[in-house]
Amino acid sequence: MDILEELSASLEAGDTAAVTRLTTEAVAQGLAPEIITGHGLVAGMNVVGQKFKAHEIFLPDVLLAARAMHAAMEILKPHLVGKQLPTAGKVVIGTVQGDLHDIGKNLVSIMLRGAGFEVIDLGKDVAPERFVDEAEKTGADAIGMSALLTTTMPMMKEVVALAKKRGLYGKTRILVGGAPLTAEYAEEIGADAYCFDGTSAVDRMREFAGG
């Protein structure tokens, strides 16, 4: 097994110590950081995403893999200065106003970052203006919104309305997800995609960003 395969496998296993060691080794061997990221880390994260989707592994496994990925990125950061990492696309993400639940949203962020997307995470209790302002400012490909409560879900509709008003609608795609959400509701409010989980968010983002 070459070092990148080994790195990918260690990431899948959520083994931070091994991922840290292998990333350091790969850098020492002179491998380009974007190769280490793409062929080692992102490759591993993709497998994690697929297995999670197939219910072969669960949230804790994904979180451990994400932690390992984060550790590797910290090592790679100094080597990435001045280099533009190839990004799969850019997404502004957050939990809607009035909703303080962010475990699901954080997971989607992790999966998107793992798949090579640039994620601008606005946190929880995010006002409609902030979603739209930030998307406008950063030229994001998409806005991703999460809600756990049936009572906060209608805030998504307001973000869609604001995106229409500002002329972003149709250009900046709108992805929605969260426990009470359904594809029908997403369609009803004019969102571009309903994402059942983090991996479907990745799939839909790939379509939208053409990556």
Place this chain on the structure above:
Amino acid sequence: MPDLLERIKGGETLVADGAMGTMLFARGLKPGDCPESVNLKQPQLLEEIAAAYVRAGSDIISTNTFGASPLKLDCYGLANKTDEINAAAVRAARKAAGTSVYVAASVGPCGRLIQPYGDIPPGQVAASFERQLKALVAEGIDAVFIETMTDLTEAALAIDAARAVAPSLPVSATMTFDHTPKGFFTIMGVSVQQAAGGLARAGADIIGSNCGNGIDNMVHLAEQFAAHTDLPMIIQSNAGLPEIRDGLPIYSESPAYMAERVDDLLRAGVSIVGGCCGTTPDHIASIRKRVDSGRYR
């Protein structure tokens, strides 16, 4: 009042109450408001809801303290009000419950992921549960209902805290499962078998499931729990999963529909039947009637 645990061990079926959160939202709680802030601002609302459940035939009333651990209250900047919020909820429930209905203290997840999966050390979570339980016990409760857990580590920390603070009170612990193509698992990957074993080992007296499913899945969950435990079981089902119509959540299972399946829960050996999201006093009244009919036998 005889001990709750003795009654169910003696073969009696008890009826718990239904939803609190969805009832509060129906009474004007705004999205983004802390559901437990009502305890200080409008305790009469809690009393009113509890009284409706008592009239419907509940043997057990849960306090509005699901999110009243200091860690969770901290999301709303209310951690410094932990004692008052918990005490007020017990007082309101007790007013409606009197001396013939049990007051069970609801304890929900802390809302954070415990290390190594998240950022919070287990000791901090344990301390948070202990502080909440001390406030609840000081006001006088009859049981502890640990609810909607998805992580066995967190459930065990809550059970430990209850045991430490109130060694003589019955402790119920329930987890919330998703129905996946591979069976029932919590979001943290806990199977029914692991839940039954883990909750028992942690020292719970009563185990089972609440929230996350309608009554049909709850019957399957009860049957699966029964295969892996000898402990008394509790099931608190949602009135179905919420469907959104005209921007508002609708829980579609009627009182009659849920009551119809109560027989199957009792046949599986469930000792306490109650409701979760979307259930109302009407649902509880129908469940009560069905339990009293003794038809399942």
